[in-house]
Amino acid sequence: MATAEKDNISSSSSDKEKTEEVHEYPTKTADQPSHLDKLDTYATTNLNAIFENPLAGLSREALMEDVEEFCRKFDLMDQIDAFRKGALVAQNPSQIRNITELSPEDLNVLEREKTHKWSQPWRLYWLVAMCSLAAAVQGMDETANNGAVPIYQPYLNIQSQTPSDPTEPRGRFTQKKADLLIGLVVGAPYLSCAVLGCWLTEPLNRYFARRGAIFITCGIAAVASIWEGVANSWVNLFLARFVLGLGIGPKSSTVPVYSAECAPAPIRGALVMQWQVWTAFGIMLGNIMGVAFGGLEDKISWRLMLGSTVVLPLIVMAQVFFCPESPRWLIEHNKIKKAFKSYRVIRFTDVQAARDLYYSYVGVQLEREVNKGKNLFTMFIELFTIPRNRRATWATWIIMFGQQFCGVNVIAYYATNIFLNGGYSMNSALLAAMGTGILNWVFALPAFFTIDTFGRRNLLLVTFPFLAICLFWTGFSFWLDPPPAGTQVSKSNRRLGMITTGMYLFECFYSPGMGPVPFSYSAEAFPLHVREVGMSWATATTWCFNFILALTWPLLLSAFKPQGAFGWYGAWCLILWVLVFLFMPETKALTLEELDQVFGAPTWKHTRYQFKNLNWHVQTVFLRKKLPPLPPFYQGAERLNEA
Numbered sequence: 001m002a003t004a005e006k007d008n009i010s011s012s013s014s015d016k017e018k019t020e021e022v023h024e025y026p027t028k029t030a031d032q033p034s035h036l037d038k039l040d041t042y043a044t045t046n047l048n049a050i051f052e053n054p055l056a057g058l059s060r061e062a063l064m065e066d067v068e069e070f071c072r073k074f075d076l077m078d079q080i081d082a083f084r085k086g087a088l089v090a091q092n093p094s095q096i097r098n099i100t101e102l103s104p105e106d107l108n109v110l111e112r113e114k115t116h117k118w119s120q121p122w123r124l125y126w127l128v129a130m131c132s133l134a135a136a137v138q139g140m141d142e143t144a145n146n147g148a149v150p151i152y153q154p155y156l157n158i159q160s161q162t163p164s165d166p167t168e169p170r171g172r173f174t175q176k177k178a179d180l181l182i183g184l185v186v187g188a189p190y191l192s193c194a195v196l197g198c199w200l201t202e203p204l205n206r207y208f209a210r211r212g213a214i215f216i217t218c219g220i221a222a223v224a225s226i227w228e229g230v231a232n233s234w235v236n237l238f239l240a241r242f243v244l245g246l247g248i249g250p251k252s253s254t255v256p257v258y259s260a261e262c263a264p265a266p267i268r269g270a271l272v273m274q275w276q277v278w279t280a281f282g283i284m285l286g287n288i289m290g291v292a293f294g295g296l297e298d299k300i301s302w303r304l305m306l307g308s309t310v311v312l313p314l315i316v317m318a319q320v321f322f323c324p325e326s327p328r329w330l331i332e333h334n335k336i337k338k339a340f341k342s343y344r345v346i347r348f349t350d351v352q353a354a355r356d357l358y359y360s361y362v363g364v365q366l367e368r369e370v371n372k373g374k375n376l377f378t379m380f381i382e383l384f385t386i387p388r389n390r391r392a393t394w395a396t397w398i399i400m401f402g403q404q405f406c407g408v409n410v411i412a413y414y415a416t417n418i419f420l421n422g423g424y425s426m427n428s429a430l431l432a433a434m435g436t437g438i439l440n441w442v443f444a445l446p447a448f449f450t451i452d453t454f455g456r457r458n459l460l461l462v463t464f465p466f467l468a469i470c471l472f473w474t475g476f477s478f479w480l481d482p483p484p485a486g487t488q489v490s491k492s493n494r495r496l497g498m499i500t501t502g503m504y505l506f507e508c509f510y511s512p513g514m515g516p517v518p519f520s521y522s523a524e525a526f527p528l529h530v531r532e533v534g535m536s537w538a539t540a541t542t543w544c545f546n547f548i549l550a551l552t553w554p555l556l557l558s559a560f561k562p563q564g565a566f567g568w569y570g571a572w573c574l575i576l577w578v579l580v581f582l583f584m585p586e587t588k589a590l591t592l593e594e595l596d597q598v599f600g601a602p603t604w605k606h607t608r609y610q611f612k613n614l615n616w617h618v619q620t621v622f623l624r625k626k627l628p629p630l631p632p633f634y635q636g637a638e639r640l641n642e643a
Contacts, residue, residue, distance in 0.1 A: 054362050055091040063087055070358065074336040079350060086355030102351075109349050117266040123324065124262065124346040128271060130319040131259040132278040134214060137221055137312045138248060139282020140289075142409075143437060144309045145186060145228075145241075147290025147416045147430050148302035155299065156234045158182055179554035185238050186413050187550030189245035193543035197249020198536060202376075204250050209333075210258040210326040213250055218313035218320075220247035229307025247313075253539055256519070261328035262346055264356075272523060273448060276516045280441040282312070283412060287430075287437035290416065294430040327357060331364050370529040379533040383526075389534070391599045392525040395584045396538045399460070399518040402576040404545035406467050407569030408510050410553050411436050411503055421562060422499040423483050423490025432500055436507050443511035456517045457586040461577065463513030467506060468573035474502030475566025518542070524587055524595065581614075582607045601633070609633045 055063065067087045071080045085106060088099045096102060096110050112119060153159055160175040173181065184191075204213040224244035231237035256275045263271045286309070293304040324346060330339035336357070343353035371379070383393045411418070415436050419429035450459060477499045481492030490496060518538075526534030556565040585598045585606060612630065619625045 053091070054366055055087065055359070058091065060088075063091060067358065070361070076337065076340065079340070079354060082350035082354040083358055085351045086353075087358050089351070090355045090359040106349070106351050109352065113264060113266055113352075117264070120264065120267070121346055121348060124264075126319070127262055127323045127346065128259065128274065130214075130316060130323055131255050131271075132274055132281075133312055133316050133319065134218065134251060134255045135275045135278035136282035136285060137218060137309070137316060138252060139279040139284070140286040140309050140312060141189065141221060141225075141244060141248060141282075143283045143286030143412050144289050144305050146287060146413060146433055147294060148305040149182065149186065149414070150417050150420055150426070150429075151298050151302040151305075152237070153182065155302070156231075156237060158185070158234050175558055176555070179558050180551070181234055183551035183554045185234055185241060187547045188238050188241035189248050190543050190547035190550060192242045192245025193249035193252075194540060194547055197245050197247075198253065198540050198543060200246065201250040201253040201536070205254060205329070209329050210254055210261070211320050211323060213254045214258065215317055215320050217247040217251035217254070218316045220244070221251070222310050222313040222317070225307055225310040225313070228309075229303045249539075249543065253535070256523070258326050260523075261326040262324070264347070264352075270448060272520065273451070273516055276447075276519060277441070277444045280437075280444045280511065280515065284434075284437035284441045285312075287415070287434040290430045291434045294427055328360055328364070331357070331361050336361065367529060376533065379530050380537070382530055383534060383537060387602075388596060388599045389527065389530060391583075391585075391601075391603060392527075393534065393537065394603075395599075396518075396522040396525050396534065397541055398576070398579045398584060399514075399521055400538045400541040401545055402460075402572075402580070403514050403518045403542055404549050405569065405572045406464070406510065406514050406576065407471055407549075407566070407572070408506075408514065409546060409549050410565075410569065411506065412440075413550050414553055415503070418503070418562070419499070421557075422478065423492070423496055432503075435500075436503055439504055439507040440511050440515070443508050444515050447512045447516040450512055451516055451520060452588055455586050455588040456521050457580065457584055459513040459517055460580045460584070463509045464573050464577040464580065466509040467514070468570045468577075470502050470506035470509065471566045471570035471573065474499055474506065475563045475570065477502055478562040521584075521587060525599070527596070581610055606633070 058066070064084060064087075067083050068080065071077050071083055076083065085099070085101050088101060089096055089110060092099075096107060102110070157172060158178055158181050160173060160178045201213070204216060208216060221244060224240050224247060227240035227243065228237060231240055256272055259271045259274070260268055289305050289308045293301045293308070295301075296304065324342040325338070327339040327342045330336070330342060339360075340353060340357050343357050344350065347353045347356065383389050415433035416429045419432045420426065424432060447459075477495060480495040480498060481490060482495075483490040522535060522538035523531075553565065556568060560568065583603065583606075585601070587595060587598060613633075616627060616630045620627055
């Protein structure tokens with residue numbers, strides 16, 4: 001047990017490779033430089049400790065001086081009382097009853113933020129509805145193609161010269177080339193995201209702001225949807241879907257950031273989670289469109305399935321006009337008065353708006369100082385050269401890679417084809433595929449409660465083995481009662497039931513684990529001064545492997561049959577369980593300073609502790625031994641982020 005104690009982060013002083021020493025932030029007196037002017041002195045200290053609350057070290061007099069200077073500089077003197085109150089609240093949010101300047105009405109509103117955190121202005125909920133629909137646009141774009149794939153293959157002549165079904169017409173391609181072309185068409189949006197879309201995020205946001213970027217990307221999605229519906233060749237459809245990726249990539253990066261920048265702190269995490277939940281809702285809608293239009297003639301049904309995705313982006317384009325611009329973006333571009341007006345729209349009182357504006361302004365100034373002289377390339381290099389960042393980069397790569405190679409998007413993109421191969425008729429396959437989308441959405445909802453209680457790491461460790469079992473189950477079910485010779489429709493209810501059950505159970509275990517965890521984990525793992533670059537790395541990783549999965553599934557199916565193809569991703573789920581167990585620290589409910597402790601621990605120490613932890617659970621749970629509790633690895637891990 002003494003050895004385990006030594007594994008505490010508090011004793012990890014041997015890990016001195018580029019880790020930073022934590023210094024106490026000084027208190028400013030009236031004749032000292034301003035708080036922000038002192039930042040350069042601490043540029044080599046623990047930056048997250050400074051970012052945790054950059055106002056915490058200021059004296060009351062110094063804070064009031066800075067507030068007055070701020071209001072005078074940006075022509076906000078008519079609101080100086082609100083800013084004084086707001087700054088005092090931002091400096092010490094847990095002690096607002098000791099702030100004598102606050103009126104009873106101010107105290108009531110500020111305390112209501114904690115006791116009734118979902119009581120917010122209607123304009124904020126309008127903004128949330130817009131962001132939710134934007135997420136649904138993304139999900140629908142991903143799965144509307146699902147039901148269309150087996151229908152447009154003969155119409156666009158993407159078929160093999162030797163089809164597996166003798167009743168199908170002969171195509172002009174070899175089987176391998178036909179499989180490759182189908183994978184290329186299905187994966188075109190994600191190829192576009194990886195090579196172009198992700199890199200358009202920064203210029204679109206810089207020149208058109210958050211609302212402009214969302215409007216433009218939804219416009220691209222709407223045009224691409226119409227283009228998909230009228231495509232007359234596989235090349236044309238590939239180009240349409242490639243353009244669709246130019247809308248998907250920047251939108252997937254911009255919308256969560258926009259909602260996080262506008263949301264009050266008590267509900268910010270829940271609103272970030274909305275992206276995944278409503279993406280799952282869009283996935284369900286895409287599958288429903290397959291059922292809705294599947295009964296029409298083949299020559300028109302697939303066009304309506306693909307073209308139906310034009311509706312949601314047009315609604316979002318109309319909604320975004322009535323949403324305020326991100327106050328954070330306005331602050332970054334020195335439009336402070338506009339930022340105050342924007343905050344005032346999505347907060348109840350001037351004090352709340354002033355508090356959030358002043359605090360955000362100080363944070364932006366700190367980030368500017370920290371990133372002075374740096375560019376995208378140097379910050380990207382820091383992801384790998386600084387040990388604390390490198391561990392976060394490795395952990396986020398594991399889960400972003402894992403989100404794709406757990407096999408979920410095989411079902412999202414090819415569920416109809418899989419059910420057809422299993423023996424379903426076309427209409428039955430479309431209905432069964434709709435079931436996967438419904439389960440994906442319904443089982444994402446419990447993650448609201450589990451992700452911050454059960455934990456990110458624990459959710460993955462519990463669900464990965466079940467994902468592997470479900471994939472093996474689905475693949476091996478194809479050995480049961482194959483369809484009679486000369487037909488693709490099986491008469492065996494046992495075969496169809498086993499395949500369907502395996503895929504449905506997979507969605508039930510995926511949605512509360514690998515569904516919400518990757519983006520939530522990646523958003524908090526990196527230090528603030530490299531977070532944007534870190535998230536770009538994480539997003540590029542997921543889109544890259546998304547494309548690889550979409551491209552290679554038809555080839556895997558032809559080469560190894562469903563049994564081998566599903567077994568391949570089932571094996572990856574087991575490998576990913578090991579990687580998560582060894583290299584992914586828990587991050588739930590920790591402050592920025594505590595996250596530095598988590599990722600500051602040497603990887604070998606973290607791995608050794610996890611083996612000890614596993615052994616302790618085996619001894620106590622399975623062998624029923626009474627052992628003393630294992631000492632926590634992270635010093636301060638028992639503390640929760642009160643905010």
